[in-house]
Amino acid sequence: MSHRVLVEAGPAAGVAVLKFRNPPVNALSLEMLMELVISLEKLENDKAVRGIVITAENPGIFLAGLDLTEMCGRNPAHYAKYWEAVQELWLRLYQSSKVLVAAINGACPAGGCLASLTCDYRVMADNPKYTIGLNETQLGIIAPFWFKDTLVNTVGHRAAEQALQLGTLFPPAKALQVGIVDQVVPEEQLQSAALSVMAQWLAIPDHARQLTKTMMRKPTVDQLVKQREADIQSFVGLISQDSIQRALQTYLQKLRQKKG
Numbered sequence: 204m205s206h207r208v209l210v211e212a213g214p215a216a217g218v219a220v221l222k223f224r225n226p227p228v229n230a231l232s233l234e235m236l237m238e239l240v241i242s243l244e245k246l247e248n249d250k251a252v253r254g255i256v257i258t259a260e261n262p263g264i265f266l267a268g269l270d271l272t273e274m275c276g277r278n279p280a281h282y283a284k285y286w287e288a289v290q291e292l293w294l295r296l297y298q299s300s301k302v303l304v305a306a307i308n309g310a311c312p313a314g315g316c317l318a319s320l321t322c323d324y325r326v327m328a329d330n331p332k333y334t335i336g337l338n339e340t341q342l343g344i345i346a347p348f349w350f351k352d353t354l355v356n357t358v359g360h361r362a363a364e365q366a367l368q369l370g371t372l373f374p375p376a377k378a379l380q381v382g383i384v385d386q387v388v389p390e391e392q393l394q395s396a397a398l399s400v401m402a403q404w405l406a407i408p409d410h411a412r413q414l415t416k417t418m419m420r421k422p423t424v425d426q427l428v429k430q431r432e433a434d435i436q437s438f439v440g441l442i443s444q445d446s447i448q449r450a451l452q453t454y455l456q457k458l459r460q461k462k463g
């Protein structure tokens with residue numbers, strides 16, 4: 204039984220809706236990553252499901268990205284386990300045979316942005332409070348190569364380089380202009396817009412669309428698959444550094460003090 208991920212049958216035949224519900228901010232904790240992987244595996248094996256709309260149960264925060272508390276003050280074995288789970292989720296999402304449509308109904312930084320970039324299409328609610336982007340440099344860390352590759356595949360090299368160096372979080376209109384999202388709609392129309400685009404994608408025969416998706420994405424996937432263990436070791440080495448730990452602690456404290 205999954206607590207942090209809700210899967211519902213969509214209103215249209217062949218469509219499931221996967222909702223994040225990990226309060227307070229839908230951070231990708233180890234437990235949430237594992238529940239997501241299990242939910243996605245079940246959906247992948249369900250022949251009746253051809254498409255999945257991915258969204259947050261409560262509007263406001265789509266996903267707050269990776270859970271910073273999983274990357275602070277833990278031991279190397281924990282960092283390795285956590286990073287393997289992050290890799291696993293990305294591999295499942297990016298290689299999914301289903302049509303994935305992200306209905307972005309809230310803040311979507313870093314790991315949240317990455318998850319949405321693995322989808323085939325992104326619709327974002329037109330709310331200036333919501334932003335999306337790979338903001339790692341603002342935390343004093345760097346996006347790993349496969350985060351970078353996923354962004355490059357979406358927006359091109361120049362736009363990705365600029366967005367990554369600056370760690371830009373784009374509001375909806377800017378995100379559309381850069382190409383990080385494909386469509387911006389009034390908030391109350393988000394779910395219907397996602398279902399409407401899903402219907403267009405499902406009009407294409409599955410086998411042709413799936414083979415095309417694999418052809419487009421395989422080179423990027425292969426890069427991680429062939430150096431998965433090295434990527435884990437690299438993450439563990441970097442995240443364990445005192446300077447990185449200090450940077451993450453400072454960022455977490457700033458988030459906590461925001462309220463005070």
Ligand SMILES: CCCCCCCCCC/C=C/CC(=O)SCCNC(=O)CCNC(=O)[C@H](O)C(C)(C)COP(=O)(O)OP(=O)(O)OC[C@H]1O[C@@H](n2cnc3c(N)ncnc32)[C@H](O)[C@@H]1OP(=O)(O)O
Binds near residue numbers: 272339346458
């Ligand atoms: C130089 C070489 C270095 C190499 C290093 C190795 C490579 C590492 C790559 C690692 C990749 C990381 C990708 C990531 O995803 S990092 C996470 C990025 N996420 C963010 O920056 C988002 C941070 N959060 C926010 O901006 C806001 O919280 C929000 C999502 C916009 C929501 O705002 P809101 O005002 O509603 O809520 P609060 O800010 O008050 O937060 C409520 C509580 O939740 C805690 N919180 C928020 N985000 C996270 C998070 N990502 N992980 C853990 N906890 C989080 C926040 O602290 C509050 O906690 P509190 O109730 O205890 O105060």
